[in-house]
Amino acid sequence: MATHKVGIIMNGVTGRMGTNQHLLRSIMAIIAQGGVRLGDNDVILPDPILVGRDEAKLAALGARAGVKRWSTRLGETLADPANQVYFDATVTGQRPAGVRQALAAKKHIYCEKPTATTLAEAVALSREAEAAGVKSGVVQDKLWLPGLIKLKRLIDGGFFGKILSVRGEFGYWVFTGEHDKLQRPSWNYRKEDDGGIIMDMLCHWRYVIDNLFGEVTALSCLGATHVPQRWDEAGKPYKCTADDAAYATFTTRDGVVCHFNSSWCVRVRRDDLLTLQVDGTQGSAVVGLRDCFAQSLAATPRCVWNPDLAAETKYFDDWDRVAADEVCDNAFKVQWELFLKHVVRGDPFPWNLLAGAKGVQLAELGLQSWAERRWIDVPSLV
Numbered sequence: 236m237a238t239h240k241v242g243i244i245m246n247g248v249t250g251r252m253g254t255n256q257h258l259l260r261s262i263m264a265i266i267a268q269g270g271v272r273l274g275d276n277d278v279i280l281p282d283p284i285l286v287g288r289d290e291a292k293l294a295a296l297g298a299r300a301g302v303k304r305w306s307t308r309l310g311e312t313l314a315d316p317a318n319q320v321y322f323d324a325t326v327t328g329q330r331p332a333g334v335r336q337a338l339a340a341k342k343h344i345y346c347e348k349p350t351a352t353t354l355a356e357a358v359a360l361s362r363e364a365e366a367a368g369v370k371s372g373v374v375q376d377k378l379w380l381p382g383l384i385k386l387k388r389l390i391d392g393g394f395f396g397k398i399l400s401v402r403g404e405f406g407y408w409v410f411t412g413e414h415d416k417l418q419r420p421s422w423n424y425r426k427e428d429d430g431g432i433i434m435d436m437l438c439h440w441r442y443v444i445d446n447l448f449g450e451v452t453a454l455s456c457l458g459a460t461h462v463p464q465r466w467d468e469a470g471k472p473y474k475c476t477a478d479d480a481a482y483a484t485f486t487t488r489d490g491v492v493c494h495f496n497s498s499w500c501v502r503v504r505r506d507d508l509l510t511l512q513v514d515g516t517q518g519s520a521v522v523g524l525r526d527c528f529a530q531s532l533a534a535t536p537r538c539v540w541n542p543d544l545a546a547e548t549k550y551f552d553d554w555d556r557v558a559a560d561e562v563c564d565n566a567f568k569v570q571w572e573l574f575l576k577h578v579v580r581g582d583p584f585p586w587n588l589l590a591g592a593k594g595v596q597l598a599e600l601g602l603q604s605w606a607e608r609r610w611i612d613v614p615s616l617v
């Protein structure tokens with residue numbers, strides 16, 4: 236068995252996403268399973284090096300994860316030819332600087348979204364990666380959620396007939412930090428630190444809609460800062476300057492109307508933290524992170540409006556759980572495995588820096604739509 240060892244510089248790995256999703260649940264899980272198999276005779280084995288600014292934090296994370304290589308000197312790690320991939324999960328505003336440094340060293344790039352804080356910069360990064368002749372990838376994890384995989388299967392099998400509309404409901408209550416510990420970083424609520432739910436979530440909705448329902452053609456977005464003050468990691472109060480909720484409607488080239496509510500100021504009374512309801516002429520489905528429930532036209536109850544009587548129909552009873560044929564792995568890990576195969580064997584990987592730039596484009600236009608209180612067309616980026 237031939238082993239392809241791939242050194243991966245993991246910058247920003249001490250953060251929430253870097254530690255949990257990328258290091259522990261992806262890279263270390265891949266190492267624990269013996270690598271990524273390429274046919275019967277080859278295997279890809281990732282070899283991470285943890286990079287950040289704080290030695291103590293890196294040493295502690297290295298000990299926790301069982302990783303011996305860590306460094307506070309990004310330049311040195313980039314100079315080592317054994318490190319072929321640069322991964323970036325630092326804060327968004329920092330990403331272009333790190334990616335550019337890695338491009339100068341001709342490393343393949345894999346990074347979190349948003350790839351930059353402006354479309355111009357996101358497109359520039361994509362062009363620069365192409366010019367450097369390296370491979371690139373951007374996290375688009377929602378595509379590999381078990382619920383969305385089931386939904387894709389229904390779409391591909393023609394279950395919906397003509398798809399008419401999609402309702403996305405994303406969100407949960409994020410504690411302010413005053414009495415209860417906050418469960419997201421405080422920078423998320425400060426514009427000056429590139430926070431805001433529009434920049435965060437519209438990047439996701441872009442690839443979800445593009446990949447499942449057809450390319451987005453126009454949007455209208457209303458943002459809000461519902462909670463004006465929060466308390467940071469040190470317990471200090473600060474003014475919230477970024478949007479914490481977004482109410483956005485998108486149209487697609489195929490004529491599907493998609494409305495997504497995204498909020499850190501709602502309490503959950505629905506199947507999951509993210510649900511998508513897809514309605515079509517022949518059937519509907521509601522997916523959460525893992526589950527999918529469907530209702531065909533034949534099973535659709537004839538609803539009659541009469542609030543004077545208690546409803547006879549139990550609306551949740553006419554939905555069937557879509558069977559899980561396969562066991563789904565962690566969504567971030569699945570995408571990492573695909574990216575590693577892309578790097579080593581050249582497998583197709585369309586989720587690159589250009590795809591990432593499309594997400595930034597939608598977020599930027601969402602902010603513009605909110606500011607100008609109007610619908611905006613989404614120009615094609617290719």
Ligand SMILES: NC(=O)c1ccc[n+]([C@@H]2O[C@H](COP(=O)([O-])OP(=O)(O)OC[C@H]3O[C@@H](n4cnc5c(N)ncnc54)[C@H](O)[C@@H]3O)[C@@H](O)[C@H]2O)c1
Pocket residue numbers: 247248249250251252253287288324325326327329347348349374376420435
């Ligand atoms: N794919 C997803 O679903 C998803 C979810 C949440 C966040 N994200 C993205 O991941 C990135 C990280 O988010 P997070 O929630 O882990 O944030 P975080 O604050 O928990 O982590 C940020 C990391 O960046 C480092 N960092 C901060 N400032 C830096 C600087 N100036 N230079 C170098 N490193 C610096 C921190 O030390 C930390 O390691 C963001 O871009 C965010 O948009 C993606």
